[in-house]
Every structure is written in structure tokens, then in C-alpha cells.
Amino acid sequence: MAEAVREGRDPAVARFPAEPAGRRDVRILAALVGVSALVYAVSSLLRLRDFRASTYDLVIFDQAVRSYSRFGSPVAMVKGVHNGFGPDFSVLGDHFSPILVLLAPLYRIHDGPRTLLIAQAALFAVAIVPIWRYAARRLGRPSAYLLAGVYALSWPIAEAVAFDFHEVAFVPLLSALLVERYDAGRRGQAALAAFALLLVKEDMGLLLAGFGLFLLTRAGERRAGLAYLACGTVAILAVSRVLITLFGGDSDYYWAYGSLGESMPDAVLYVLTHPWAVPDTLSSPPAKLLTMALLFLPLALLPLRSPLVLATVPPLAERMMADDRFGNWWEPRYHYSAFLVAILVMAAADGAYRLRGTRLPRIPRLRLPRRHLPATAALAATVAALPFFAFADLADPDLYRRDARDRAAATAVARVPDGVLVETSNNLGPALSARARVLLWDREPRHAPWVVADTGRRTFPFLSVEEQRRRVGALIDAGYRTVFDAAGYVVLTRETPGRG
Template structure:
């Protein structure tokens, strides 16, 4: 929680933090799912070049209905609601896991498994990341599996239904849990079959009927980004993409193990905190089958990243499956080499997770680059924050604004917020085009990173070019500049 607070204070919380904050703020105002920041990422804008809309519904990208329950918390404590919810839910999931482990295993082994959960990069990474809607998966997944183990059908129902509301693809997690119950729990087979059917219907209906009626992002962006290497045309939707992939079994098998080094590293990193038990557990294989299949088949650098939020879909199966393996092999815990080996594996996994500086959350103490050396000290971070707060204070609370990524979490609680350098224009509810009243850019924020990181260097160049262009056009005039941070105000009032 302290690291998350520091991220907000030091401007290292970025775009998703602002997007979800605006979405929940809009929900609290009576406009559920609405977000102009989400519109910037929509298929209409990112693929087809349209302007962002202030009435765009994030539902077109992700059906995260459960996350909207946090809207009153945003009204109550503002931006602090997001890290509080994120850390609390992932911590609570570990406590539920401890409850189950201590019931089935001896205390020492249950404690070791719980430590593996809290010290895993698959939990630490998503916990330190920007706010995201997948934080519910471990808690609800553990509750569903516990209900299946204890034959508490009411608990299964009470956890499974909210699990579907996490996102449109959370049905993949529930499908795997149901598959495990059908294969491995004879007394719960009918419940497992019901969960499989329910999850399948949910995914198909949400991705083929409901979401496309709001936006084309699913086919224009997400399916293309994930499965474009396997399917030539993804415009037919989820079902058509699956059928098209099944017609190419050779390509599917190749994608499952390609690239082999990255795939093996991904599986080892997930299994290392658990002493590699998931690699030999049938229960784990069944419990993670669907989301793991999607991860292995997907393309892009985020598909097999252990510290990103997507890996939370695997966490319930990894840990509950490992618990069941230890329950079935009680004598293995008595071997003398197991405990020191497990301690070493946990220590190595934790070290790798922290040295990797997930999402630059630990940049105050871990350099962003060792060779060449790039490190922004905590004092410099606080200086940047002071400059940002001074600039942001100039923008009226309800004014329309365009800002670059580090500043957006400070400006997200308003109807119109656009990301720079995407532009300064947007469409209102009637489709009319307007320019924002304020532009707040921080090209100096990227200066320490420019010599090493190409992405930051390009961002700084784009921001400087856009600021110069806006002022040269006469549409905006500069009203503030301090330590590499610039504020522009629209020269004329909106018509």
C-alpha cells in the first residue's frame, strides 16, 4: 500500500490509473462505464482515426461491471480508492487461500504455501501495477474452488456469478474450474458441468452480441493484437476466430511453444515460488487450462509477462492445484532437502521480482537502467510532483483538459480528459467537435530517460512538437512554465 501511495505521489502511476479513476468517477455521477480516456484507446480512435468521445462506454472494451462497485469509494476518498481496493482484494485472496491450506495441510506447509502466494512475482507485479479490473480473480477463484472442495454449492454460486462480472474473458477462468470439477471431483461433476456451460454462454454472448453493440474494439484491436498471427480475418468475432484457429492445428501447436525460451521462462517463473510443483500437477493443469492456453497462443510482449495483470487469471489454479498436490503427497514434505530448497526458490523468485522493478514502482530505490546508469532520486521525484501540482492547480475542476500520461491521474475526475500527444480535440454527446480548454504537458519528465529509452525520447519529441504547433496556430497561449512543465490555455472561448 505504501508503494502504491508513493506511485501516486511521485507521478509514476500512469494511464490505466487515470482511465479507471475517470470511469468510476463518471459512474458515481450516474454515467456508468463512461470515459473519454477509454475512448482514446477504442478501435474507432486507435484504428480508424476518429476523435475521442466524452460519452464513450468502456464496456465496449471490457465488461468490468464488478469494478463499478468501487464508485462510491472514489467519491469518498478520491484517487486513493483505487490502490486501497487493489491491495485489499489481493491480500484478502491470500487469507482465503491460507484458510483452505490450513484445513487440508499441516500448519508449516500451509504457511509455506501462503508465503509463496505473497512473495510471488505473479502477485507482487499485479499488486504494484496501475489499477486494473482483474484484481478480483484470485479472491473469487479461491472461493469457487473452496466451495467445490467443501461441496458448499451456495458458496460456489455466490462466487461464480461475480467472477463472470469481473470481465468478459473471466469466463475462461470459471470454465477451467468447472473442467477440473468434472474430471477430478466426482461429487461435484454436475456443478462443474454447469459452471462450464455458464461460462461458455457468458463469453460468447458478451463478446459476440453485447460488447460489439457498443464498440468495435474487440475485433479491431484485441482479437487482432492477440490472435492476428493465427487468423487472417478476426472481424467475425470470438466464435469465428476460435473456429478458424481450430482449422490450423499445426499453427496452434507451434504457437503454444513459440518462442520456446520465453514460454519455458514464463512457466518456470510461475512455478518457482511453488518449488516447481505446478509443472507436475494434474490439478494445476486442469485449473489453469483455458487462461493458460490463451496466454500461450497470444502474441505480443504482454502475453507471457509474469508481472502483468493478465497472469492473475492463472493464480487460483496455480495455488489451489499445488495445495492439492501436497495433500496427495504428504510424505514429500518430510524429505530433508525440501524446506531449504523451497526457501531458496522463494528467495530467488522474490529477488527477481523486485530487481525487475515491476512497472517502475520501485524506481526510487532501483535504477531504471544500470548500464548506462539512469536513476531519478526520491528528491527529484518529489520536485517533479511539486511542479505538477502547481501546474494542475491552474486548471478548473470541471474544465476540459489534454495532458500527457504522468499527469492524467491528477486530472482524471472530470468529464473531458484526453491523452497527449493523441490530440486536443474531442466529440461531445451530440457528435460536435471541440478543442479542450487547457493543455498540460510535462516534456521535462522524460529528460532523465531520453539517453537510454527510445519510447521516452519519442514521447518527449512529440510533446515538444505539439506544444510548439498549438502555440504557433494561435489557438493556445502559454500561461505557465516551470521545470520542464508547460500549461497552455485556449485563446478563445468555445462557441
């Protein structure tokens, strides 16, 4: 116990080993990581093959990382043109994610969106290791494996895998390392993980501030808690107000709290003088409550037993306090909940440990020690939620075969020559991004020599299929000629026959 105190670990959880007990644990963890990475990668790659990926956001990241791989700034032409920043726009002016440069060497092996999807799968899967180590110290190895499975099958990871690639790929691993290394008494290593988190996105300071709030609940850790709280707050202000502007962005572009005030000081003042606005905003519309419930129910509410859950409060409030214009932040879909999932699973481990001494029911015919029941319940709830989220698609036969529209889409993109500038419908950009300069086909004429349009199904950012058909008609009236038209996909060009 004295050794645990000297190293900064919680002596109450020092009786389980901090390291895998032997080669058997290493082999099991390696298998779990490998299988998880394979499932995530296959799911992503099948979606890419079947044209279920999107220009917004996969092509944005593909163009940015490709620019890094060529020793340039992370320019995403598709983002800059569509959002009015210009074709030379650096994504560091959109979201501050310099950590993406770590993926650039992979583009020397394979240049294209597939590289990002496989890297994301690996990063998500490797987070299993620090989650297991943290849980093993509290609950022993069997429960740690159960909770590793909870993370691997969790709906936030499923939804992130289903929605292209995002910078969130780094967050489960880094946030898990932050918590696990600090818990192990390795403060320097935890600080490195915290610093790396600040390179993932401009709002990751909220996660550090939340971790500081957690440390404030622990005796002897309040100075460290204040340091994390201060560093996280300063980082948010410095990155969002200064660095993003330096890279050509608008510091107010993602201001999502107009109902509370026109700026952060205004919003803080409003909340302090109108405290009832917080629960009102958090509960309206009801979709916010649904998402928050879904974050905790599959974990059997165990995170609510742990003060570690405080680390998730600031980033969760950032999402749930947003106005209607950013309604996608509230949804269970997309990738936003993956920012929190690793810490929530670790909080579940801590919450389960804090149930020690509580008389848990014995389940008939289940030969399992009572101390493993909380983790078992969390895994059972996570598995029960699988049919309602993206991993359920892996059981859909349509994911493994192409229909007539998929085949038409493949033919359409094949008609576009290499190296040209092309406007594409949202779902076709990823198929061309590795070999052409892709712009999003939207409401504004971009005068690209090639256009691949979709008139069979509504596609972002259009409001209706009829609007898309009118855009195609306007292109033809402007002198474009049709070189392919099938199953709703239309390829048009302004180039003269024989060129390209």
C-alpha cells in the same frame, strides 16, 4: 470420511480442519492481511505521488467509477476520445466489468484515484484468507501460512500493484473463493463466486471453463465439470459477441489471433487442422516461455503436480496465443498474471499434498518436518525472486523522495484550474482526474482549453520526445500560450488571462 463424501469434499484431505482453529489463527491472518494491504497501498500511493501512475489505465477506471457514483453509466471520456469511440463511451463496451459498481460508494468517502488504489490493495490482501483455508486443509496450518506468504509476496501481485488499478483486483479473491468453497463442499457459495467472476471481465468465462476441466478429472464431479465448462464457454460468447456490442463497443476490438484466423470459428478450425501451430505459437517469441516459466518456478513447480492447474490453462492460452499486436499480454510486467496467481498458489498447495509418501530430503540444521518442505521451498523461491520485480522498488530511496522533475510536475498540474477540460501527458492525468476533466495528450488535436505536456521524457502514445516537442510547437502555432515551462513539463492554455 463419510461426512466428507456427503458434503462433496475430497476425503483424502479431510483430516485437517476447514476453519481456523481459534482466535490465534484469526489474529495471525488479520495481521497478515493488514500488513499486506498496507504494503500494497503504500507502494501504489507513492507511485501516484511521484507521477509514476498513468492516465492509461488509472484515469479510465477513475472516470468510470466516478460516473457510477453519480448514478450514471460508467463513462470514461479519456478512453472514448483516445480510441475513437466518442466522449460518452461506456467502459462496458471496452471490457465488461460491471463489478466496478461495488466501488462507487467509496467515492462518496473520497472521490479520486487514491480510492481505487486503496481498494485494490485491500482486495488483493483479503484473498489470503481463502488461500490459507484451502492450504490448511491439505497441509496443516504451518504450511498454509507459508503459502499465504508466497501469494502475498508473489511477483504477479507486485506487478499488478505497480501498474495502476485494474479490474483484476477482484480476481484473486473471487477465484480463491471459488476453489476453496467448492473444495469445502459449499457448492452454492462456489457458484456465487463463479457468477461474480463473470462480472469482472468478458474473458473470465475461460477461468470457469478451466475450472470445469479440473472437475472433469475428479470422480463424481464430471457433471459439475461439464456445467462449469458449458457456462464458461457460453458466457464468453454472450458477453464478447452481444453485451459489449450493446454498450457501444466493437466485439473484435481485442481479437488478438489474426495469425490463426479472422474469427473464433476460423481460429478453432485452423488449430484443429494445424495442431503443430499451437506449440509454435506458444514458444514464439521466447518471452512467452519466460513468462510461463516465471509463473511456475517461484512455486517450486508444485502446481504441475495438481490437476487444479488445468483451471489456468484456458486463460493462460488466451494470453500466450496472441499476436505481436498484443505483446504486452506476454510480459511478466503489468497486471495480467494476477488473474492466475491465487489458483496457482492453491494448486501448489494441492501439489505439495500430492507429494505425500515421496521421500523428501532433510535439510541440515533446518528443524522443520518434511511435510512442510515444499511450502518452504516455494516461499524461499518467491523471496529470491523479489529483487527482480516491482516490490524491489520499495527498497529504492528514490521512491520516497521527489526529484526536480517530480517537483516541476507538481507545480505544472497545480497551474491547471479546477473543473476545466485538460489534455495531459500520460503520467500526469491521475494527478488531475479528481478535479478536472482529463483527456490523454496524444497525436490528435483535441482543442482542450488546457494542455499539460511532457517534452523531457517519452510518454505514451508518442514514439519519441522529438515528436512530443513538435506537438507542443504545433499547439503554440495554433494560438496556445505557455503559462509554465520547467524540467520538460509545459503547461499551455487557450483561455484569456484572468479566466479559470
